[in-house]
Each structure stands twice: as C-alpha cells, then as structure tokens.
Amino acid sequence: MRIPDDIAVLGVDNDETICRLSEPNLSSLNQNIEQGGYDVAQLIDRIIRDPATPREDVMVMPTHIVTRQSTDIYANGDQHIAEVLKYIHENIREKISVDELVALVPLSRRLLETRFKKSMGTSIYDYIIQTRIEKVAQFLCEGMSVSEAALELGFSDIKNLSRMFRQLRGMTPSEYRRHVLHPER
Known part of the structure; x- marks a missing residue:
C-alpha cells in the first residue's frame, strides 16, 4: 500500500x-x-x-x-477526488478556486462537486476552508502569531480569518493559541 x-x-x-x-x-x-x-x-x-x-x-x-x-491526502477510492485532495493540500497556502480543481480532472464541475461531497461529506469550498483553518491552527500550535499564520496562508483580512476560525473551532485564533501554548492559564 x-x-x-x-x-x-x-x-x-x-x-x-x-x-x-x-x-x-x-x-x-x-x-x-x-x-x-x-x-x-x-x-x-x-x-x-x-x-x-x-x-x-x-x-x-x-x-x-x-x-x-503521511496524511497530506486522505485514502480515497476515487482517483479524481484523490488528485483534487492532493492538489488542495499541496497548494493550501494559495487561494484555490473550484474552477482550478475542475481543470485537473476530466469531470464537469457539477460531477466533481457531487462526487467530492459524496466522498468527503462536505463541499469542495468548505473543505478548502476547513483545511486552511486546520493549517492556521497547526501554525498557532507551533508558536506563530495569528498575523504570521494569516500571512503564511494568504489571509488578507484577519477579522475574516477570526470569524471563520471561531465558526469551526469555537474560539478565536488568539484564544486557541493561548489555550494550546499556555493551558494552565
């Protein structure tokens, strides 16, 4: 394997x-x-x-x-979805559009979105956002500041990043960083 x-x-x-x-x-x-x-x-x-x-x-x-x-892409029986996942993870620091992903595989946009949702349980757009927020969380755990993590991943608006982070993680990036780096506080 x-x-x-x-x-x-x-x-x-x-x-x-x-x-x-x-x-x-x-x-x-x-x-x-x-x-x-x-x-x-x-x-x-x-x-x-x-x-x-x-x-x-x-x-x-x-x-x-x-x-x-070892987990950059998820094991996936659909080779086209695996190819899209690999591209997303390799290019997560860039802004990725669904149209870019459609160009990678011999599928229509609608078919790609349908197969992706069936395989991954979420839309392509939501998956990209979740993956980017997960990467921000990883950078915060490694000691980066919120602004450094945002810059590293191409977020131009920290308020937008904070809003998305809170939606997915239940706390702001600053709260998360404090919680992970200084849990006794």
Missing part, C-alpha cells in the same frame, strides 16, 4: 525525530505533555500533604494533529 495515496497513517506523541525520519514523514497526535506534568505535580503535592489521598491516573489529552506527508 502507498502512503498516503492508499492509506493515511497517524502516529502519537509527535516525536520529531521519529516523525521526520519516517518516509513519508509521519503525521502525529500532539499531546499536551506540559499540562500532564503540571497535573502529575499537583497529584504528588496532594499525596505528600495527605498520604491517604487516593491514587489516580493522570490523563494527557491530545491537543491537535501535526500534519505531515
């Missing part, structure tokens, strides 16, 4: 060395290890203060997926 053409592969722990040495580079769940450390320290403090404190598991929840080549 070819990765990511036939199957997408996602790892855990986001160990940069392992992820970058894999061919193709491995996408991975990023876990909030720092917050887990704080939670363990609080548990240890409670146990030291009161040895009768019940022991409990400390859960470290994932914060986001760090997308690399």
Whole structure:
C-alpha cells in the first residue's frame, strides 16, 4: 500500500525525530505533555500533604494533529477526488478556486462537486476552508502569531480569518493559541 495515496497513517506523541525520519514523514497526535506534568505535580503535592489521598491516573489529552506527508491526502477510492485532495493540500497556502480543481480532472464541475461531497461529506469550498483553518491552527500550535499564520496562508483580512476560525473551532485564533501554548492559564 502507498502512503498516503492508499492509506493515511497517524502516529502519537509527535516525536520529531521519529516523525521526520519516517518516509513519508509521519503525521502525529500532539499531546499536551506540559499540562500532564503540571497535573502529575499537583497529584504528588496532594499525596505528600495527605498520604491517604487516593491514587489516580493522570490523563494527557491530545491537543491537535501535526500534519505531515503521511496524511497530506486522505485514502480515497476515487482517483479524481484523490488528485483534487492532493492538489488542495499541496497548494493550501494559495487561494484555490473550484474552477482550478475542475481543470485537473476530466469531470464537469457539477460531477466533481457531487462526487467530492459524496466522498468527503462536505463541499469542495468548505473543505478548502476547513483545511486552511486546520493549517492556521497547526501554525498557532507551533508558536506563530495569528498575523504570521494569516500571512503564511494568504489571509488578507484577519477579522475574516477570526470569524471563520471561531465558526469551526469555537474560539478565536488568539484564544486557541493561548489555550494550546499556555493551558494552565
């Protein structure tokens, strides 16, 4: 099987060395290890203060997926949709129009949109927006500012970006960045 053409592969722990040495580079769940450390320290403090404190598991929840080549496109049985997905992911930093995508495959616009929606469960336009917002979230998790992430992805209007981000993520990009980078606050 070819990765990511036939199957997408996602790892855990986001160990940069392992992820970058894999061919193709491995996408991975990023876990909030720092917050887990704080939670363990609080548990240890409670146990030291009161040895009768019940022991409990400390859960470290994932914060986001760090997308690399192993999931850049989703495994898709429709080769035309796979080609469109690949183009979207390779060119996500550019403005992509549906007409550009129609030119890639031997399908009419209507047929492409119908097959895409059936395969992906969303419209092409919404998929592009969701993918761009996911990329913004990834950049924010990597420490970029909102304006840097917006610039990197060609968003000319930060207010529009914030509105779309809030619709999809339930918070503004600044709130998301603060939440991911400083969860204890």
